Each structure stands twice: as structure tokens, then as C-alpha cells.
Amino acid sequence: MRSAAPPRAVLAFVALIGVLALATAFVGCTGSGGTSATVSVQLVTPVGGAASPTVLVSGSTGSPSASATPTPTSTPAPPPSLVLSTIQVYQAGAILASVVGDVTSGSINFIGRNYPLTKGSQSMYAFIGVDAADPVGPEDVKVLFTTSNGSTGTLTQSVTVLQTTWDVDVDNLTFDPETAKLLDPKLVNAEEATLNAVYGKITPEKLWSGAWEMPVQGPITAHFGEQRSYQGGPPTGHHSGTDIGVDAGTPVHAANSGRVVLAQMLSERGNMVIIDHGGGLFSGYAHMSEFKVKVGDMVHTGDVIGLAGSTGLATGPHVHWEMSSDGVLLDALRFSDGSNGF
Numbered sequence: 001m002r003s004a005a006p007p008r009a010v011l012a013f014v015a016l017i018g019v020l021a022l023a024t025a026f027v028g029c030t031g032s033g034g035t036s037a038t039v040s041v042q043l044v045t046p047v048g049g050a051a052s053p054t055v056l057v058s059g060s061t062g063s064p065s066a067s068a069t070p071t072p073t074s075t076p077a078p079p080p081s082l083v084l085s086t087i088q089v090y091q092a093g094a095i096l097a098s099v100v101g102d103v104t105s106g107s108i109n110f111i112g113r114n115y116p117l118t119k120g121s122q123s124m125y126a127f128i129g130v131d132a133a134d135p136v137g138p139e140d141v142k143v144l145f146t147t148s149n150g151s152t153g154t155l156t157q158s159v160t161v162l163q164t165t166w167d168v169d170v171d172n173l174t175f176d177p178e179t180a181k182l183l184d185p186k187l188v189n190a191e192e193a194t195l196n197a198v199y200g201k202i203t204p205e206k207l208w209s210g211a212w213e214m215p216v217q218g219p220i221t222a223h224f225g226e227q228r229s230y231q232g233g234p235p236t237g238h239h240s241g242t243d244i245g246v247d248a249g250t251p252v253h254a255a256n257s258g259r260v261v262l263a264q265m266l267s268e269r270g271n272m273v274i275i276d277h278g279g280g281l282f283s284g285y286a287h288m289s290e291f292k293v294k295v296g297d298m299v300h301t302g303d304v305i306g307l308a309g310s311t312g313l314a315t316g317p318h319v320h321w322e323m324s325s326d327g328v329l330l331d332a333l334r335f336s337d338g339s340n341g342f
Helices: 007-026 177-183 185-199
Strands: 038-043 055-060 081-084 088-090 094-100 105-110 113-116 124-129 137-146 152-162 168-173 220-222 227-230 242-245 251-253 258-266 270-278 281-288 304-307 318-325 328-330
Touching (some): 124 328, 185 281, 270 304
Parallel strands (some): 168 227
Antiparallel strands (some): 038 152, 105 113, 220 242, 281 318
């Protein structure tokens, strides 16, 4: 049995119940259908009055629990609601999760990984990356949030991870002895450490805007996740990007706006530019023959950032294009073809 709340707490509680009706029609809406989400809100009464107990409202968005009936005296801000770009996402795909309403901060947990919410123009958001090795089947997107008056709560939505069938390159990639030295595990590990340091940082501001574009136009010569055979060995691993075949010297364009955070020669990827798009999302462009930007430059969608080439571990001129969300490498093509729902 809960003790009676003072008038201020009663009004705050009833206000929340009134607006939860709005949440029932919005929280479960993902643009692609799906099951209803679950919302749990921990309401904190503003400090300054008499004893201020905490009221817990919990339940499915279709039937929030309620016990108070007084009419609120003012219209409260809409409660936090979760909107997902899709509820069916492929391995190496991504979900754009937006939390709208009265929310000031929060994070999203998905398959054991945490994605902090970033302030956007109309919502708090996060790009949720699905790893190539993530399990197939239903998984929960769980949002932990804080509202403007210090209230905390959760929003939960189930999504389905779909299996991706990975290509296997039937051609054995063979390099001359000098180029083959780039396969030295010490060099590979050093490059991975450099990339992890860049991809592991999170800029808490939205730098991208609008649709994502291809960096160059040309035939796809290797897809993300492709398994490859090097120097006669068995096919292994997952190719970390999308290869687009173009002539040397072809201008390479930024897939979206952001800040250049890397422009340097790497052993395997050659001359590489990485753009920070904010909120833990990055795009990378490798094997270029020439840089047209430097670290710290702000670029916009379509700006030329370099020229295509074959530097590093490459058999011919092409652009290696990769995406990363909070350190999870993703299929860049799914950002430009709409299969992620954005």
C-alpha cells in the first residue's frame, strides 16, 4: 500500500498518466509495423515542497497502470517515445533510433553494447550498429532516459536481426613479395589499433544531414563481409568495407557531412580519410592516391576529399568505403540504398 502523495506529486502523476495515452500511439510506431513497445517511467517530484515521494508508472504502452484521477492544471510536455527506422535489420546493417518528447539524455543498449543518445534537430538519436557476427533472431532495443525534471525511465522495442549471406571470393588474391609484407600480423594489428582509437570516440553532436550518397559511381568489385583467400590460403574473415572500381584519379566524395578526423597513410588501407559524422558514426575512404582534405576540415555531402588510387594492399585502383558506429563496422551500401529504413 502506497501512502498518500502530497498535492504536487498527485498533479505530476496524473499529468504523466494523461500523456501516456499519446505514447501508446507513438512509442510502438516504427514506420515498419511491429509489436508494441514497453515503457517504464520513474517520476521524480520537483524539490521544494513537503515530502516528495517517488511514483513508479510501469506497464505496456497499450495499458499504463494508473490509480489517481484528479485533472491536471496544465498541459505537460509529451513523454519520451521511441521511433525506429526499421524493426527488421540485417547483420552489418544499422537502425536509426530516435527518442522524441521530454528527454534530455540517455543511452540505448542492444546486444550488450551501449549507444549514447546524441542531440539532433528534433530528437535525441543513436545509430545502432548490428555486427556481422551478431545472433539472428529477436533482440530488444532498450532505451534508458532522463527527462527535464530528472525523471528516469526505459523504453523497450523488439526488433529482428536477419541473416546476411556473405559472399566468398573465388579468386585467390596474390600479391608480389613486397606488397605481401603488408599482411604481416604486426602491421595489421597496428592498423587496427589506429582505427579502433578513431572509431571508438564519440562526438556528442549531430554533424550529418539528410540522405547518404555513394562516394564514387562505379561497379562494386567486393561487398562488405566478403570472405577472401590471400596468397593461396583458405577464405577467411569478413571484408571490412565496400570496394568500388574506378580509374585512378577519380574524385572521391564525402558520403555525408562531418569533420575529418584522419587523413594519413595506413599499411593495408593505404591513404585513408575518415570523417566523423557525430554520435559515434564514421565513414572511411581508403587506397586513395591523393588527399584533398586535412584533419580538422569540415566537409559537406558531395565534397571532394581525395582522388582514387591503389595505395596500400590493393590489386588495382578502387575506393574502399567503410562505415562504423561506436566501433562496429557496418555495410556502407545499406546507408545509401535505403535498406536500413533511412
